[in-house]
Amino acid sequence: MTPDWILDIFAAIMLVVAAVSAARLVAARPWQRGAVVTDTDVSHLLMGIAMAGMLASGLATLPNDAWIAVFAVLMAWFGYRVARDYQASGARALAAGHCAPHLVHSAAMVYMFAAQAAPSAGGGGMGGMGGMSGMSTLHVPTLAFLFALVLIGYTIWDLDQLSGLRRGLAVAVAGAASPALVGASAGPLVAGAASEPGADGSLAADSPAGPGGTGHDRTAGGGRSGLVTVLDSPGAVVGCRIAMGVTMALMLILML
Amino acid sequence: MTNVAVAGNRTAWRGRFGTEPAATRPPLDARRALQLVLAAIWLLDGVLQYQGFMFTSGFNQMLAGTATGNPAVIAKPVTWDANLIDHHMVLLNAIFATIQLLLGLGIAFRPTARVALAASVLWALGVWWFGEGLGGVLSGAASPLNGAPGAVIIYALLAVLLWPAGRQVPAPFTAARAVGAHVARALWAVLWLSLAYFALTPANRAPAGVSGMIAGMEGGEPVWLQDLQKGAASLIGNQGLAASVVLAAALVLIAAGVYLPARIAKAALVLAIVVATFIWVFAQAFGGILAGGATDVNSGPLLALLALAYWPLRTVPAAPETVSVLSEEPATSASAREA
Numbered sequence: 001m002t003p004d005w006i007l008d009i010f011a012a013i014m015l016v017v018a019a020v021s022a023a024r025l026v027a028a029r030p031w032q033r034g035a036v037v038t039d040t041d042v043s044h045l046l047m048g049i050a051m052a053g054m055l056a057s058g059l060a061t062l063p064n065d066a067w068i069a070v071f072a073v074l075m076a077w078f079g080y081r082v083a084r085d086y087q088a089s090g091a092r093a094l095a096a097g098h099c100a101p102h103l104v105h106s107a108a109m110v111y112m113f114a115a116q117a118a119p120s121a122g123g124g125g126m127g128g129m130g131g132m133s134g135m136s137t138l139h140v141p142t143l144a145f146l147f148a149l150v151l152i153g154y155t156i157w158d159l160d161q162l163s164g165l166r167r168g169l170a171v172a173v174a175g176a177a178s179p180a181l182v183g184a185s186a187g188p189l190v191a192g193a194a195s196e197p198g199a200d201g202s203l204a205a206d207s208p209a210g211p212g213g214t215g216h217d218r219t220a221g222g223g224r225s226g227l228v229t230v231l232d233s234p235g236a237v238v239g240c241r242i243a244m245g246v247t248m249a250l251m252l253i254l255m256l
Numbered sequence: 257m258t259n260v261a262v263a264g265n266r267t268a269w270r271g272r273f274g275t276e277p278a279a280t281r282p283p284l285d286a287r288r289a290l291q292l293v294l295a296a297i298w299l300l301d302g303v304l305q306y307q308g309f310m311f312t313s314g315f316n317q318m319l320a321g322t323a324t325g326n327p328a329v330i331a332k333p334v335t336w337d338a339n340l341i342d343h344h345m346v347l348l349n350a351i352f353a354t355i356q357l358l359l360g361l362g363i364a365f366r367p368t369a370r371v372a373l374a375a376s377v378l379w380a381l382g383v384w385w386f387g388e389g390l391g392g393v394l395s396g397a398a399s400p401l402n403g404a405p406g407a408v409i410i411y412a413l414l415a416v417l418l419w420p421a422g423r424q425v426p427a428p429f430t431a432a433r434a435v436g437a438h439v440a441r442a443l444w445a446v447l448w449l450s451l452a453y454f455a456l457t458p459a460n461r462a463p464a465g466v467s468g469m470i471a472g473m474e475g476g477e478p479v480w481l482q483d484l485q486k487g488a489a490s491l492i493g494n495q496g497l498a499a500s501v502v503l504a505a506a507l508v509l510i511a512a513g514v515y516l517p518a519r520i521a522k523a524a525l526v527l528a529i530v531v532a533t534f535i536w537v538f539a540q541a542f543g544g545i546l547a548g549g550a551t552d553v554n555s556g557p558l559l560a561l562l563a564l565a566y567w568p569l570r571t572v573p574a575a576p577e578t579v580s581v582l583s584e585e586p587a588t589s590a591s592a593r594e595a
Binding site for chain 2: 001149153249256
């Protein structure tokens with residue numbers, strides 16, 4: 001059996017992902033007029049909490065059925081978005097857009113919660129798997145393997161694209177040291193963010209207003225802390241997606 | 257950007273992608289694409305290594321079993337390694353899994369790609385000896401059907417062939433960019449000819465050798481895969497000799513293919529991919545992953561990936577520094593960027 005401490009480490013990583021996503025949501029100030037909230041942050045927050053609960057039964061929150069409903073809604077949402085992107089950009093939307101990976105993530109979550117062959121040992125019907133080392137297995141393991149392959153594929157692609165960005169993180173780091181520099185460099189990206197669309201093969205940044213991160217500037221009057229800048233960078237959100245992809249693939253393989 | 261709701265005086269829910277200017281998009285040439293596939297396989301291997309089975313004595317016994325039939329000089333270190341792991345099972349296996357995970361992530365992350373590829377060569381060589389007993393090459397247990405000459409050595413070979421070195425001369429295929437066409441072709445020939453040789457060893461050409469090997473992979477597999485394997489095993493039946501000869505002939509053709517004109521080479525490479533796929537599905541049962549307890553994907557996908565690295569490229573005569581139409585950038589700038 002996979003030792004609990006290893007699963008606890010991955011659960012902790014998922015909680016970090018959830019925390020980062022929650023911080024991004026708060027930084028977007030959704031209670032203010034004109035604020036912009038990204039669906040990916042909501043998705044990452046929910047998945048981080050759910051996966052932490054699956055990995056460590058002590059962190060389980062909702063019953064499996066509730067999580068199935070939540071992720072079915074997310075799956076429908078991202079499915080709708082992928083269909084729209086596909087109409088606009090064709091098959092490239094599947095490789096370049098951010099919605100397709102999130103659709104796969106959501107579908108994998110639905111599958112993991114719905115296809116558990118054995119009832120959780122210690123979760124008391126609260127979504128946990130009694131610690132995965134207690135090991136539920138999944139019905140239709142071939143599907144689990146396919147999900148794992150696709151998730152790994154998207155993870156590798158994200159890493160490649162993230163490390164290929166010349167700006168992204170560099171802008172974030174520079175911005176943390178010099179807010180004025182960020183303000184200057186981010187300006188054109190605001191205009192870029194308002195342009196249509198999208199699926200040109202580049203990284204799905206998921207930042208509210210651009211890879212340099214400017215969405216929060218509009219609500220914060222141009223002043224921003226280094227932390228907000230880092231949170232708003234592509235590295236933060238794509239890093240969350242990479243961590244989630246690896247962890248989800250791990251869970252699927254462990255539950256074969 | 258794909259706005260879901262227009263931001264007005266209320267909160268807008270927005271998803272977006274593709275705002276990076278085209279000029280800052282990282283290039284993806286054929287070699288980088290193959291590197292990413294290799295990274296994905298390493299990552300999958302790392303995930304597989306975290307499976308519960310790997311933290312049990314079953315993993316240790318599996319390692320110790322690879323010493324059987326090997327010369328003492330090979331077998332003793334394998335046995336020592338298995339004993340060491342037996343005493344520190346959880347810690348060492350967690351380290352093994354994490355190393356493989358990091359190799360995959362490292363190759364995919366451009367700034368660390370070289371380091372990760374170099375580390376993967378060292379790691380693969382170590383695993384080939386201490387974890388696979390040199391793939392059974394010296395013990396007589398090697399067969400192209402069971403992953404000879406050891407799946408992990410193909411990882412090392414791929415890392416060398418896909419090394420991000422820049423060469424000024426146009427390369428006829430991706431694998432030649434790092435080591436040159438002559439060396440790359442020689443490595444290909446050695447690998448596939450050795451597979452042909454292993455296919456004809458006495459154990460593999462025995463009447464029930466091939467069908468027995470296929471049937472032996474059925475345990476724990478999903479029903480549909482078991483049915484496929486049963487069908488293949490019964491089709492071959494006791495015609496092990498004939499099956500081995502046909503397989504060896506195909507492997508020799510594949511080995512020679514890269515020395516032939518591009519059109520025939522492509523046919524040989526397609527044959528290589530088809531053979532690798534058949535081996536992976538029928539003889540290796542997708543590496544045994546669906547049955548649980550697999551440490552890697554086995555050799556099938558790696559042989560197919562290798563074949564893609566030898567796919568002929570069309571060179572562009574007008575631009576000496578341009579490698580191929582599959583490369584989105586000149587070789588020199590590519591190497592500079594990858595560095």
